[in-house]
Every structure is written in structure tokens, then in C-alpha cells.
Amino acid sequence: MNVPNLKASSFKSDITPIWCPGCGDFHVLLSVTKALAELGRAPEDIAVISGIGCSSRIPAYTACYGFHGVHGRSLAVAAGLKVARPDLTVMAMSGDGDGFSIGGNHFLHACRRNVDMTYIVMDNRVYGMTKGQPSPTTESDWDSALSPGGTGLRSFHPLVIALASGANFVAREFSGDIKGCTRTIVEAVRHPGFSFVEILSPCVTFRPDEKAWKDQVHVASVPETDDPARAARRIMTDDGMNTGILYRGPRAPYHASVSDREVDLAPLERAFEI
Amino acid sequence: MTEIPGSSRNISFAIVGTGGAGAITAGSLLLEAAGKAGWYGLLTRSVGPQIRGGEAAALVRLSTASAACMSKEFDILVAIDWKNADRFIGAMPVAPGGLVICDPEAGPPPRAVREADCTLIECPIGELAKSVQGGRENMIATGLVAQLIGMPMDELSAVVLEMLKSKGEAAQQASLACLRIGAEAAAAFGQSRPLAAPRPHDSKRWLITGNEAIGLGAMRGGVRFAAAYPITPATEVLEYLAPALAATGGALVQAEDELASINMIIGASFGGRPSITATSGPGLSLMMESLGLAAASETPLVVIDVMRVGPSTGIATKSEQSDLNIAVYGFHGDAPHVVVAPLSVSDCVLCGQWAMHLAETLQTPVIVLSDQSIGQARVLIDRPADVTFLTRRKPFVATGEPYQRYAITADGVSPMAIPGQPGGQYTAEGLTHTERGSPSSARVDQHAQMVKRHGKIENFDFGDYWGVDEGDGASDTVILTWGSLTGAAREAIDSLSEEGIPARLIALRQISPFPGERLKALLAGTRRLLIVEQSFSGQFHRHARAHIDLPGEVRLLNREGPYNIGPEEIVAAIREWRAQ
Ligand SMILES: Cc1ncc(C[n+]2csc(CCOP(=O)(O)OP(=O)(O)O)c2C)c(N)n1
Numbered sequence: 001m002n003v004p005n006l007k008a009s010s011f012k013s014d015i016t017p018i019w020c021p022g023c024g025d026f027h028v029l030l031s032v033t034k035a036l037a038e039l040g041r042a043p044e045d046i047a048v049i050s051g052i053g054c055s056s057r058i059p060a061y062t063a064c065y066g067f068h069g070v071h072g073r074s075l076a077v078a079a080g081l082k083v084a085r086p087d088l089t090v091m092a093m094s095g096d097g098d099g100f101s102i103g104g105n106h107f108l109h110a111c112r113r114n115v116d117m118t119y120i121v122m123d124n125r126v127y128g129m130t131k132g133q134p135s136p137t138t139e140s141d142w143d144s145a146l147s148p149g150g151t152g153l154r155s156f157h158p159l160v161i162a163l164a165s166g167a168n169f170v171a172r173e174f175s176g177d178i179k180g181c182t183r184t185i186v187e188a189v190r191h192p193g194f195s196f197v198e199i200l201s202p203c204v205t206f207r208p209d210e211k212a213w214k215d216q217v218h219v220a221s222v223p224e225t226d227d228p229a230r231a232a233r234r235i236m237t238d239d240g241m242n243t244g245i246l247y248r249g250p251r252a253p254y255h256a257s258v259s260d261r262e263v264d265l266a267p268l269e270r271a272f273e274i
Numbered sequence: 275m276t277e278i279p280g281s282s283r284n285i286s287f288a289i290v291g292t293g294g295a296g297a298i299t300a301g302s303l304l305l306e307a308a309g310k311a312g313w314y315g316l317l318t319r320s321v322g323p324q325i326r327g328g329e330a331a332a333l334v335r336l337s338t339a340s341a342a343c344m345s346k347e348f349d350i351l352v353a354i355d356w357k358n359a360d361r362f363i364g365a366m367p368v369a370p371g372g373l374v375i376c377d378p379e380a381g382p383p384p385r386a387v388r389e390a391d392c393t394l395i396e397c398p399i400g401e402l403a404k405s406v407q408g409g410r411e412n413m414i415a416t417g418l419v420a421q422l423i424g425m426p427m428d429e430l431s432a433v434v435l436e437m438l439k440s441k442g443e444a445a446q447q448a449s450l451a452c453l454r455i456g457a458e459a460a461a462a463f464g465q466s467r468p469l470a471a472p473r474p475h476d477s478k479r480w481l482i483t484g485n486e487a488i489g490l491g492a493m494r495g496g497v498r499f500a501a502a503y504p505i506t507p508a509t510e511v512l513e514y515l516a517p518a519l520a521a522t523g524g525a526l527v528q529a530e531d532e533l534a535s536i537n538m539i540i541g542a543s544f545g546g547r548p549s550i551t552a553t554s555g556p557g558l559s560l561m562m563e564s565l566g567l568a569a570a571s572e573t574p575l576v577v578i579d580v581m582r583v584g585p586s587t588g589i590a591t592k593s594e595q596s597d598l599n600i601a602v603y604g605f606h607g608d609a610p611h612v613v614v615a616p617l618s619v620s621d622c623v624l625c626g627q628w629a630m631h632l633a634e635t636l637q638t639p640v641i642v643l644s645d646q647s648i649g650q651a652r653v654l655i656d657r658p659a660d661v662t663f664l665t666r667r668k669p670f671v672a673t674g675e676p677y678q679r680y681a682i683t684a685d686g687v688s689p690m691a692i693p694g695q696p697g698g699q700y701t702a703e704g705l706t707h708t709e710r711g712s713p714s715s716a717r718v719d720q721h722a723q724m725v726k727r728h729g730k731i732e733n734f735d736f737g738d739y740w741g742v743d744e745g746d747g748a749s750d751t752v753i754l755t756w757g758s759l760t761g762a763a764r765e766a767i768d769s770l771s772e773e774g775i776p777a778r779l780i781a782l783r784q785i786s787p788f789p790g791e792r793l794k795a796l797l798a799g800t801r802r803l804l805i806v807e808q809s810f811s812g813q814f815h816r817h818a819r820a821h822i823d824l825p826g827e828v829r830l831l832n833r834e835g836p837y838n839i840g841p842e843e844i845v846a847a848i849r850e851w852r853a854q
């Protein structure tokens with residue numbers, strides 16, 4: 001049902017976020033609520049699904065239906081919900097640890113499966129909730145108590161992985177750019193199939209260096225493409241601070257869904273008669 | 275049909291051959307034809323670890339009354355060939371005086387057969403098959419067995435014609451010719467093992483496996499969504515549900531792993547659709563954390579665990595009752611939930627339906643502990659009775675007041691809003707939460723929600739479905755068991771009663787919450803209590819002891835898989851005990 005006069009505040013709950021002052025996730029919440037207002041569906045027709053982490057606290061801060069599940073499994077919960085209830089707008093939201101480390105396998109298969117939903121990852125390149133350990137997107141030489149001197153591991157490139165796994169919509173945004181985030185989230189939700197938006201969202205507490213991101217990000221200088229090879233090349237060769245919609249593909253969404261049809265079990269029962 | 279002299283109410287036979295030889299098909303044809311003729315029976319398969327082309331055997335028991343478990347010994351053994359037979363022949367011993375029919379061209383029988391007290395008959399199965407163009411050895415074997423047990427050829431031919439409908443006239447005729455030739459060959463043996471005439475019956479018999487039956491039960495229980503990750507011996511539950519759901523407007527999604535499948539059904543159920551998955555021990559282990567989430571977030575769902583031999587990958591194709599501990603006690607934290615177990619293949623229908631009912635009504639995860647021995651058994655049964663449960667989730671009705679998803683109520687069950695309902699928005703929560711669902715670390719909230727979740731299950735009236743109390747109610751000798759071993763125990767008390775030894779059987783369908791008070795009352799006055807279970811450490815025995823003081827002298831008849839405990843062992847244990 002489309003509802004007139006929805007404002008961002010219509011999508012915000014009265015629960016106060018536990019986030020540190022200055023955390024990028026506040027901006028993500030604002031952009032999400034603005035995007036939902038623009039999309040114009042009633043809050044009860046939207047479900048926000050998450051895992052565990054600072055970023056994963058977001059569902060309860062919205063006025064939508066929400067599910068705050070276990071660490072790393074938001075995409076599976078969201079896929080089950082969307083197939084069961086194709087009438088809903090389903091959004092999954094994660095952090096980089098939740099989405100790419102413990103939930104990495106689900107990420108690959110969500111891209112492949114292409115269920116019509118939107119996945120927003122608030123990437124702060126650190127485990128915030130557990131107080132500052134490296135995540136898959138953390139730079140290899142970032143020093144921490146758990147990995148002194150850095151992990152020495154190459155960091156994970158979520159956008160390229162998403163493309164390679166078949167994601168139908170791939171974008172990067174910066175949390176501080178509310179306008180850009182809002183616009184991209186609206187487009188992502190409208191796009192049929194699995195849409196992936198990585199939002200660079202600074203952890204001011206454990207990665208104060210990320211405060212500099214606001215001066216480093218820049219809007220992609222070339223228009224979006226529907227050619228995955230081209231998109232991959234661009235994403236792999238840019239500086240990682242390029243924002244905007246980077247790929248939008250034509251793949252048809254996942255086919256199966258549950259209907260409200262009246263169920264007749266008689267034929268199933270007869271099949272066992274001999 | 276008139277009663278045949280020397281006939282038995284039970285006949286068991288095994289047909290063995292390498293994977294491609296069609297031994298399983300032969301057994302299945304005979305089972306189905308028996309069902310059409312009015313007998314009962316069951317078929318289990320014994321297959322080697324090789325995926326294709328390894329050894330295979332169809333073990334079939336036919337009887338005049340419903341048959342719950344396989345016989346320990348076989349009246350007839352037909353070997354299409356003996357390849358690798360020494361690896362598994364121990365699982366199908368020939369009864370004293372039994373018949374073994376084999377092709378001399380197939381080499382010597384394995385030692386266990388040569389040394390058995392049986393009649394060995396050589397029959398050129400291969401050559402007979404070759405005498406028909408397009409003839410197959412397994413059809414010769416089918417004809418042999420049919421003749422020996424007195425199976426009416428009309429029924430058998432009809433089943434064969436139906437099976438080969440798509441293969442064309444020539445294949446059908448070749449198979450019928452093989453049946454005839456096999457039967458003629460057997461008629462010349464001068465031996466027979468006739469099955470007593472079936473009792474008159476008016477309704478059509480069902481041919482079904484436990485895995486299909488549990489799927490059908492879930493369909494009766496209103497399931498609309500399933501998520502699936504394949505695992506032996508549970509895959510057939512999922513393969514049954516896939517087309518059944520598709521045909522009725524539901525959906526099944528193949529997940530990337532069990533972590534995904536359990537979370538997919540959490541999501542679908544949150545969306546208001548009754549949901550299920552099926553797995554075995556390794557998959558259940560992976561699901562544990564999210565099962566706890568379902569308990570804490572009060573999300574209804576059903577997980578079917580078709581148990582196999584563990585630990586770890588164990589023996590995937592064999593049965594054990596050793597997941598009781600993880601199913602009941604595996605969740606971290608205190609996470610009340612429900613665990614039930616079907617008592618037979620037929621009971622799988624009831625249990626599947628009941629589990630859906632309990633999950634929806636109590637808004638909790640329900641684990642159903644089936645196992646390989648009933649899941650993969652194909653049986654002839656009467657149509658399982660219709661049961662009506664008043665299943666519904668306690669609905670949310672908008673009042674204008676702020677909605678409290680986890681409201682404390684008298685029965686502990688809170689109204690559950692479904693996405694799309696205006697005014698019902700809430701966030702389902704695995705963190706300790708307030709009645710509204712907001713995260714909380716307050717002691718009062720932890721306590722209040724703990725008491726609520728515990729109470730809704732402990733105080734629920736499970737009614738008469740807790741289990742069965744059969745046999746001689748006055749006897750002070752009680753066999754206590756659970757789940758699939760009920761079949762063997764039922765046959766044991768029947769045999770004991772024929773011997774004039776009165777015994778009573780109590781078998782539990784309701785495993786957790788444990789029906790302690792009821793069991794205590796039932797067991798009052800018991801002097802000998804024999805607990806029967808298929809687990810090395812006696813998991814069920816400990817579970818029972820944890821809840822009640824067991825009366826009288828208690829003995830345990832238990833062991834791990836892969837050999838199922840049979841009725842004879844139970845009878846022997848009771849007989850011996852009484853003799854002391
Ligand atoms: C199974 C499991 N393992 C570990 C944890 C501990 N844990 C909680 S949040 C978290 C990482 C969160 O990092 P991220 O997803 O990047 O989110 P952020 O807090 O940075 O927003 C971890 C490891 C857990 N909750 N569950």
C-alpha cells in the first residue's frame with residue numbers, strides 16, 4: 001500500500017541508538033529512513049533484517065518490522081522472509097564482519113540466488129562491537145591487540161566478489177553523503193533482484209583514522225554500466241573511494257514464492273494409495 | 275483365498291545383487307503387489323558405501339498384520355550375484371531351515387551362507403534371464419520369490435506393467451515372461467514358504483516411507499515453506515516436500531548450508547508462514563545457535579532430525595537414537611523448546627502434523643527425532659487417521675496501545691504480529707529483551723522472559739499424545755522405550771504374551787518437556803523396568819533419570835548402531851530376567 005505524506009521520521013522508532021557519538025551508522029539510519037519515505041510504502045510493509053554488531057542494531061531504530069538475529073545470518077533470514085512474503089519490501093543490513101567474515105558464504109549465495117531484496121553493509125573495516133579487531137576488509141598492516149602488526153592478509157573486495165557471484169546491482173556510498181546514500185538506496189530497493197550497497201561508515205572509536213574518509217571519497221566520474229566485466233575492471237582499479245551505482249544488471253529475480261492459495265491435500269494423500 | 279497348510283503369518287526374504295542388478299526394484303515390486311493383495315509389510319535397503327554399483331540388498335518382510343520392524347532372520351535369500359556380499363551378508367542371516375537360491379555362475383556363496391543351516395538351491399538366474407529377449411535377472415528373482423511365498427501373479431503382473439508403462443510394450447512383456455519363467459523354476463524346487471492369506475480389508479493400503487510420511491504430516495500441519503540442505507538419511511523428507519509444496523502454492527528453497535536453511539525458515543516463519551527443515555546429526559549441530567535464536571525470539575519452526583549413526587559423519591546410512599542429548603540439551607543458555615519422536619512409520623504422519631501444531635501454538639522451535647530405521651523404511655500401512663488440531667498462532671489485534679511482542683500473559687504465549695499488519699511493528703530479538711522487544715540487560719527482564727518462555731512449554735497440556743501404554747497394564751514388568759524402537763518393543767510384548775509372560779510397554783513420543791509426572795504415575799508399582807534404546811551411552815535412560823526416580827529394579831538394553839535392537843533381544847532380556 002502506498003501512503004502519502006510519509007517523512008523520514010515516520011520510519012524512525014523512539015529507541016535511542018547505542019552507537020558512539022559520531023559513528024557513521026547514525027547517518028546510514030538517516031539515509032535509510034529518508035529513502036523509505038521517498039519509496040512511499042507503509043512502515044508495516046517493510047522488514048529490516050540484521051545480524052550482530054554495532055551496525056546490526058539498526059532494525060529496532062526503525063519503525064518497520066525487524067529481525068535482529070544471530071551473527072552473520074541476516075541474508076538467510078531475509079531470503080526466507082522474501083520468498084515466504086513476496087509482498088513485503090525486505091532489506092538486510094550488516095557490518096563488514098557480519099557480512100563478509102562469519103556470513104561470507106551467505107553473501108556469495110545471496111548474490112547468486114538473486115532474491116528481490118536489498119543488502120546494505122556498513123563497512124567500517126573493523127569489528128566495532130567486540131572492540132577493535134580486524135575484519136576481512138581491514139588493511140593488512142592495521143595494528144590491533146588481536147593481530148599485532150596487522151593480519152598480513154590481503155583485504156577482501158566485496159564489490160568485486162558480489163559481481164563475480166552474480167549480484168544484480170552493486171553500489172558504494174559514504175555514510176556522510178546523505179543525499180548520495182538516499183538516492184542509491186531508493187534505486188537499490190526499486191531494482192528487481194539482489195541489490196548490494198556497501199556504505200563506508202566510519203568507526204570513530206576504533207578507527208579514528210576513518211574520519212578522513214569524508215575528504216577522500218568522490219563520486220564515480222563515469223556513468224553506471226550494465227556490463228559486469230567493465231564494472232569489475234573499474235572497481236578493481238579505482239582507489240576504493242569511488243561512490244555511486246557501479247553496476248546494474250538485467251538478471252531476473254529468484255523464481256519461487258509462497259502464495260495464499262487454498263491448499264488441497266487430497267491429491268497428495270491419494271498418491272500413497274496402491 | 276483359502277488357508278494354505280504350513281503357511282506363516284510372517285515371511286521375510288532378502289534379494290541381493292550389485293547396485294545395477296535391480297535387487298531393490300525386485301523387493302519393491304513384491305512389496306507393492308503384496309499391498310494390493312491385502313498383506314502388510316516393509317522393505318529396507320542395505321546398500322554399500324559405494325555411491326553407484328556397490329552391493330545392494332532389498333530386505334522385505336510381509337505379514338498378515340502390520341509389520342513394524344525387520345525380522346532378524348530371513349526365510350528366503352535370493353542372490354542375483356554375490357559380489358561383495360561377504361561385506362554385508364551378516365546383516366541378513368538365513369533362518370534355520372531357510373532357502374538360499376543362487377546362480378552357480380555367480381561363484382560360491384559367502385562363508386556365512388555356506389555354514390548356515392539352510393537349503394541351498396542352485397538356479398541359473400542369469401541364463402533364464404538371457405532366454406528372454408530383454409529379460410532381466412531381477413525379474414527372474416521376483417518370479418522365484420513370488421512362487422515360493424504364494425503371491426498371486428495377477429497383482430504382481432499389474433504392478434510390473436505399471437512400473438514399466440513408460441518403457442513400452444516390449445519391455446513389459448519381457449518382464450512378465452521373466453516372472454513366469456522364474457515362477458516355473460521355483461515350482462520345480464519342491465520347496466515353498468507360503469504366506470498365510472491376508473485378512474479381508476476394504477480400504478486401499480498405503481505404501482509410504484517414514485521420510486515421506488513425516489513430510490505429509492507436516493503438510494497436514496499446514497507447512498508452507500521449507501529450506502533444504504541435503505543429508506543422508508533425511509534428504510527424502512526434503513525431496514518429498516519440494517514438489518508437494520510447489521503443487522500447493524508453498525515453496526522450498528535449497529540453501530547453501532544448514533546455517534542458511536535454519537535461518538531461512540526463521541525468516542519465513544517471522545513472515546507468518548509455518549516453516550520446516552529436515553536434516554541429520556551433522557546438520558543439527560550446525561543449526562544449534564540459530565535454534566536458540568528461534569527459542570529466544572519465539573519464532574515457531576520445525577526441524578526434522580532423521581538420526582543416523584554418529585558421532586561426526588559416522589555411518590550415514592544406518593540408524594541410531596543418539597541425537598537425544600543434542601536435541602534436548604544442545605542449546606546454549608536455558609532455551610526451552612519441544613522435542614518429539616515418531617513411534618513408527620505411520621506415526622510419522624501424526625508427529626509431523628503435531629510438531630507443526632506445537633510450534634505454531636507455542637511459538638517455539640520443535641525438533642522431531644526420527645531415524646534412519648523408520649525414515650528410509652518403505653511400509654504398507656492403513657491410511658493414517660485424520661487428526662484435527664486447532665492450530666493457530668495467537669494473533670495480534672491492533673488496539674491503539676503500543677504493541678508488546680513479548681507481553682507476559684497467563685499462558686506465556688504472546689500475540690504475534692505478522693509483517694504487513696499495521697501497528698504491529700516490532701523487532702524480533704535474540705538479545706535479552708523487554709516485553710516490547712527492546713534489548714535489555716536488566717535482571718528483571720531476563721527473569722521475566724525466562725519464566726515466560728519456560729512456563730509456556732512446561733504448563734502446556736500435551737494431552738494424550740505424550741506416548742503409548744500398551745500390553746498387560748497389570749504387569750509389574752515394563753518395557754520403557756521411545757521413538758522408532760517402539761515397533762520392536764511392540765512385537766516383543768506380543769511374543770512374550772504368547773509365551774504366557776505378561777509385560778507392559780510404555781513408549782514416549784514426547785521427549786522434552788519430559789512427561790515426568792505422567793510417567794511416575796504410570797510406573798507406580800513396577801518391579802522390573804527394562805529401558806530399551808539405540809545409543810551407546812544410554813542417553814534416554816539418563817534423560818529419564820534426570821526427571822524422575824525410576825521405580826523397582828532398572829535394566830538397560832542398549833547399544834549403538836548400526837544393528838537395530840530387535841524384538842528377539844527384548845524378549846530374551848525379559849525372559850532371562852524373569853528366570854533369575
Ligand atoms: C557466533 C558469534 N561469534 C562471535 C560473536 C561476537 N561478535 C559480536 S559482533 C562481532 C563483530 C561485529 O563486527 P561487524 O560485523 O563489522 O560490525 P560492527 O560492530 O563493526 O558494526 C563479533 C565477532 C557473536 N556475537 N556471535
Ligand code: SF4
Nearest residue numbers: 020023054128203204
Ligand atoms: S564502536 Fe565504532 S561502529 Fe560501534 S558504535 Fe562506536 S563508532 Fe560505531
